[in-house]
Amino acid sequence: MRIPIAFRAGGALAGLLVALGACQSGPGAGTEQQAAAPPAAAVPDAAAFRVRHPAWATTASIYQINVRQFTPEGTFRAAEAHLPRLQRMGVGIVWLMPINPIGRSHRKGALGSAYSVRDYRAVNPDLGTLADLQHFVGTAHRLGLRVILDWVANHTAWDSNLTTEHPDWYTRDAKGNFRPPVADWQDVIDLDYRQPALRRYMTESTVYWVKTAGLDGFRCDVAGLVPTDFWNDTRRELEKVKPVFMLAEWDELFPPTFISRKEFDPNTRLLEKAFDATYALSLHGLLDSVDRGQKPTAELARYWAAERRMYPPGVNLMTFTSTHDINAWDGSEYERLGANALPEAVLAMLWPGIPMLYNGQEAAMKKRLRFFDKDTIPWNGYPLQGFYTTLLQLKKRHPALRNFDATSAFRLLPGPAHTVAFERRKGDAAVVVAVNLSSQPQAFRLPALPAAPGHYYAPLFSGPPSPRPRNAGLPITLPPHGYQVWEQIAPK
Numbered sequence: 001m002r003i004p005i006a007f008r009a010g011g012a013l014a015g016l017l018v019a020l021g022a023c024q025s026g027p028g029a030g031t032e033q034q035a036a037a038p039p040a041a042a043v044p045d046a047a048a049f050r051v052r053h054p055a056w057a058t059t060a061s062i063y064q065i066n067v068r069q070f071t072p073e074g075t076f077r078a079a080e081a082h083l084p085r086l087q088r089m090g091v092g093i094v095w096l097m098p099i100n101p102i103g104r105s106h107r108k109g110a111l112g113s114a115y116s117v118r119d120y121r122a123v124n125p126d127l128g129t130l131a132d133l134q135h136f137v138g139t140a141h142r143l144g145l146r147v148i149l150d151w152v153a154n155h156t157a158w159d160s161n162l163t164t165e166h167p168d169w170y171t172r173d174a175k176g177n178f179r180p181p182v183a184d185w186q187d188v189i190d191l192d193y194r195q196p197a198l199r200r201y202m203t204e205s206t207v208y209w210v211k212t213a214g215l216d217g218f219r220c221d222v223a224g225l226v227p228t229d230f231w232n233d234t235r236r237e238l239e240k241v242k243p244v245f246m247l248a249e250w251d252e253l254f255p256p257t258f259i260s261r262k263e264f265d266p267n268t269r270l271l272e273k274a275f276d277a278t279y280a281l282s283l284h285g286l287l288d289s290v291d292r293g294q295k296p297t298a299e300l301a302r303y304w305a306a307e308r309r310m311y312p313p314g315v316n317l318m319t320f321t322s323t324h325d326i327n328a329w330d331g332s333e334y335e336r337l338g339a340n341a342l343p344e345a346v347l348a349m350l351w352p353g354i355p356m357l358y359n360g361q362e363a364a365m366k367k368r369l370r371f372f373d374k375d376t377i378p379w380n381g382y383p384l385q386g387f388y389t390t391l392l393q394l395k396k397r398h399p400a401l402r403n404f405d406a407t408s409a410f411r412l413l414p415g416p417a418h419t420v421a422f423e424r425r426k427g428d429a430a431v432v433v434a435v436n437l438s439s440q441p442q443a444f445r446l447p448a449l450p451a452a453p454g455h456y457y458a459p460l461f462s463g464p465p466s467p468r469p470r471n472a473g474l475p476i477t478l479p480p481h482g483y484q485v486w487e488q489i490a491p492k
Helices: 076-080 083-089 130-142 161-165 196-213 228-239 281-291 299-310 324-330 333-350 385-397
Strands: 005-007 016-018 062-065 093-096 146-151 155-157 188-190 217-220 245-248 354-358 409-412 419-426 429-436 442-445 456-459 475-478 483-489
Touching: 076 130, 083 130, 083 385, 130 146, 130 196, 146 196, 146 245, 196 228, 228 245, 281 299, 281 333, 299 409, 324 333, 324 354, 333 354, 333 385, 333 429, 333 483, 354 385, 385 483, 419 442, 429 475, 475 483
Parallel strands: 062 093, 062 354, 093 146, 146 217, 217 245
Antiparallel strands: 005 016, 155 188, 409 419, 419 429, 429 483, 442 475, 456 483
């Protein structure tokens, strides 16, 4: 789906422009919306959140692969050769964009959208065979990686096999014809989840892929447009096969523009029984807005308070600076963020949540990948692979950065305007992050360390560790558009 996001200057957490549209649709006009208010309750009911996260997901970051753009060949076999590289970077979960045959009717571009599914239980021959997919997953597993598949439950291609086999599974317009779920999504047609047989088929299809290809879960397209009880039932059936990771493309904090504000339900409860994470779309939009100077960095505190009012400790959202939608419709991070592309990457990767890296970001890719046509990523020797490896490996090993940990602490730290600094702590283990989003040097001080001898902060990106046992309060100067991450080190 398409998700361009922008903030206007003015009111706190207001004036959000969130244009959610189909992955199939391409750019279209958005409608300004006010931020959705979180629930009135000051403390969310932690007992309602009952998802059993797989143990392997507690240290995981996500890496998204657009198979047909990932290599010149655009196949599973060619992409598989990159898996050892991703494993060395510190990736935990590989997310494959949809791998099903693509609709020909109403197709956009030469290749069409991967989100226009013609057959839910087949592999797009352009990408390879079922055996090739199985080999990809097997290799990933041997490397300690997990693989999730993009699942498009809300709609199908116009020429899907289901249109002839089960035409009653679709909603209809006033004339009785198939219809797109949203006017702009003209290459797909809407499924009707009032049909019990459709629900059984879709759940059985997800189970089929877990059993047949060994997949470890799903990223679910426009999950909030599909009834939550369907996702709850599907998660339960998948868990009978193996522990899975489920990611919902949705954000309960802000409404999409393709439905009216009255229709938007901020309490879809997707994270209670069905999903391990949803998108942090509102955070992404805020970070972009902060970079443009349309919002002060102090708004991050208001965002964090809103997220915590919505969710109890231990509930995480997925954080990012780019996705297939953002890159295609809003532009690369260099087009949107300019000199702050890397500082904002540091924020997104280490902010509380599950970080996601879009393919091509480690190549410092500055172009928009075409969505409906072949457009290979220019890798150029992976100039940012070391940068992202530092962040992902820290995420993987540091106890203060664990996913789903209700006992770890997060606090924003004081600093000058146009800077963001925060600490994440688990007992005596901590990480401090600071970024300067301005064009001038900015100074701040490291926070106080625990009262224990031998503790100090070690910078991750440059400079030797300080030999001082007590360097709390040490003044730090960040260069323009600079960033630094410090790890608290204790004596051994």
